[in-house]
Amino acid sequence: xxxxxxxxxxxxxxxxxxxxxxxxxxxxxxxxxxxxxxxxxxxxxxxxxxxxxxxxxxxxxxxxxxxxxxxxxxxxxxxxxxxxxxxxxxxxxxxxxxxxxxxxxxxxxxxxxxxxxxxxxxxxxxxxxxxxxxxxxxxxxxxxxxxxxxxxxxxxxxxxxxxxxxxxxxxxxxxxxxxxxxxxxxxxxxxxxxxxxxxx
Amino acid sequence: xxxxxxxxxxxxxxxxxxxxxxxxxxxxxxxxxxxxxxxxxxxxxxxxxxxxxxxxxxxxxxxxxxxxxxxxxxxxxxxxxxxxxxxxxxxxxxxxxxxxxxxxxxxxxxxxxxxxxxxxxxxxxxxxxxxxxxxxxxxxxxxxxxxxxxxxxxxxxxxxxxxxxxxxxxxxxxxxxxxxxxxxxxxxxxxxxxxxxxxx
Numbered sequence: 395x396x397x398x399x400x401x402x403x404x405x406x407x408x409x410x411x412x413x414x415x416x417x418x419x420x421x422x423x424x425x426x427x428x429x430x431x432x433x434x435x436x437x438x439x440x441x442x443x444x445x446x447x448x449x450x451x452x453x454x455x456x457x458x459x460x461x462x463x464x465x466x467x468x469x470x471x472x473x474x475x476x477x478x479x480x481x482x483x484x485x486x487x488x489x490x491x492x493x494x495x496x497x498x499x500x501x502x503x504x505x506x507x508x509x510x511x512x513x514x515x516x517x518x519x520x521x522x523x524x525x526x527x528x529x530x531x532x533x534x535x536x537x538x539x540x541x542x543x544x545x546x547x548x549x550x551x552x553x554x555x556x557x558x559x560x561x562x563x564x565x566x567x568x569x570x571x572x573x574x575x576x577x578x579x580x581x582x583x584x585x586x587x588x589x590x591x592x593x594x
Numbered sequence: 595x596x597x598x599x600x601x602x603x604x605x606x607x608x609x610x611x612x613x614x615x616x617x618x619x620x621x622x623x624x625x626x627x628x629x630x631x632x633x634x635x636x637x638x639x640x641x642x643x644x645x646x647x648x649x650x651x652x653x654x655x656x657x658x659x660x661x662x663x664x665x666x667x668x669x670x671x672x673x674x675x676x677x678x679x680x681x682x683x684x685x686x687x688x689x690x691x692x693x694x695x696x697x698x699x700x701x702x703x704x705x706x707x708x709x710x711x712x713x714x715x716x717x718x719x720x721x722x723x724x725x726x727x728x729x730x731x732x733x734x735x736x737x738x739x740x741x742x743x744x745x746x747x748x749x750x751x752x753x754x755x756x757x758x759x760x761x762x763x764x765x766x767x768x769x770x771x772x773x774x775x776x777x778x779x780x781x782x783x784x785x786x787x788x789x790x791x792x793x794x
């Protein structure tokens with residue numbers, strides 16, 4: 395029984411709680427499986443009342459995905475008080491933990507059928523752009539060049555980490571520390587490799 | 595006017611020509627834009643006759659995507675007569691040219707709404723697996739370790755190249771040779787970086 399039921403809340407607070415609950419539920423199911431009925435039941439309110447807070451299922455899904463993306467960005471926000479390489483390590487650790495804890499929805503969102511929805515695809519793209527911007531902003535702290543080639547490499551590196559994370563989580567054949575080390579060392583390795591003098 | 599119209603063909607040959615035409619048309623439009631009407635018109639046959647060769651639009655789309663995937667695999671098949679690094683370079687060159695020539699359908703297929711379709715997603719996944727298998731089979735020739743970690747790194751590297759290619763083609767801010775050099779040097783760089791001794 396959810397605590398939502400027992401408390402009278404302002405509309406904003408209720409909407410907020412419904413979103414939180416939606417994001418929580420998304421940890422163990424995909425967006426397709428996140429029905430408005432389940433959420434209403436979990437929240438202890440009627441389906442009708444739910445549509446008082448969200449116009450339709452699409453709006454509810456969009457808001458939940460947006461909230462999940464914000465959580466991911468918050469969780470992976472680099473801590474400027476740490477040394478540059480330590481920032482990167484911590485961010486990567488938090489990222490891998492996030493993917494592990496939210497595997498079904500995360501893998502579904504980045505490579506599943508959610509991408510058929512233009513609005514959701516835009517949220518996913520915006521999230522990637524923000525992550526790329528953060529890495530790019532910190533390149534000089536890592537002693538790496540920040541140019542067009544590096545920006546391409548960063549977008550590629552993010553795709554690399556996404557793919558490896560999504561592939562690794564289900565069976566975890568390789569220790570977590572190995573993956574983290576691969577993530578951290580691959581960024582400078584990729585950028586340096588891409589800037590090597592060209593062969594004639 | 596297509597030459598298909600003027601020749602009487604066996605059913606198999608006709609089906610083959612329709613598929614070829616579909617793949618050709620896909621070079622400059624996405625799957626969503628590849629209508630059965632356009633194809634029939636281009637082939638100079640009636641819409642009804644088209645459905646003599648393909649049960650429905652879904653089957654036609656699936657067969658066209660499968661054919662396009664086979665073309666990509668054929669075009670990027672390493673030439674065993676070349677030295678290992680030369681094989682890799684040639685493959686990457688052919689890959690980047692393929693993406694450049696088939697940009698709209700390729701980018702749509704790997705990150706667009708096509709992934710909502712389970713059958714198409716499977717074709718795309720199978721194609722990636724086959725590419726990963728080829729790289730993995732040639733690792734020892736490149737003097738690189740072939741283990742679970744390398745296999746993860748290869749899948750990640752393929753996602754890296756996909757992302758960079760799709761990002762690079764529209765504006766080509768960086769010379770093509772730079773991208774090719776980044777692709778080729780990033781594979782050993784990623785695998786070596788991932789196998790570095792771990793920090794305590």
